Amino acid sequence: MPDDRRWPPTKQKTPDNKVTRITEHTRGLVDDVKEWVELRIQLAKLEVAHEVNQRKTQVVVGVTAAVVALVAVLFMLVAAALGLGAWLGHPAWGFLAISVLLLLVAALLGAMMRNMGPSDTSAGVEIAQADATLRPPAPLPLAKPTAD
Numbered sequence: 001m002p003d004d005r006r007w008p009p010t011k012q013k014t015p016d017n018k019v020t021r022i023t024e025h026t027r028g029l030v031d032d033v034k035e036w037v038e039l040r041i042q043l044a045k046l047e048v049a050h051e052v053n054q055r056k057t058q059v060v061v062g063v064t065a066a067v068v069a070l071v072a073v074l075f076m077l078v079a080a081a082l083g084l085g086a087w088l089g090h091p092a093w094g095f096l097a098i099s100v101l102l103l104l105v106a107a108l109l110g111a112m113m114r115n116m117g118p119s120d121t122s123a124g125v126e127i128a129q130a131d132a133t134l135r136p137p138a139p140l141p142l143a144k145p146t147a148d
Contacts, residue, residue: 077102 077098085094 081094081098082091083094084097085091088094088097
């Protein structure tokens with residue numbers, strides 16, 4: 001056996017060995033946390049982009065369905081006007097009758113809207129006014145003495 005070996009073998013301890021090891025582990029931990037935070041930010045961005053794309057798709061499909069429904073209703077009204085006009089003897093009478101019917105429906109809906117009472121937005125105003133009445137009044141500014 002060589003003379004420079006000892007039994008049991010011991011590690012040479014330098015005062016910086018533990019500090020260096022702890023520093024390296026801390027750096028690794030900080031790097032891992034930074035990477036985790038960056039990945040969470042990327043995930044949040046992707047989730048927001050996905051949600052926005054879903055909403056845009058829903059809006060496009062909804063608007064398309066509304067336009068198709070509007071065209072269908074328009075065709076049904078034209079067909080009803082033509083059929084009523086044929087029954088009354090002239091197409092103009094059918095279009096006049098359908099127009100009067102639509103005006104009556106619009107007037108009825110307008111009257112219903114007026115009779116429904118306050119809307120939800122006015123309730124919010126009433127709550128804000130009630131909240132303002134519960135607050136103590138602001139102090140009055142002190143009057144400056146006048147030199148007369």
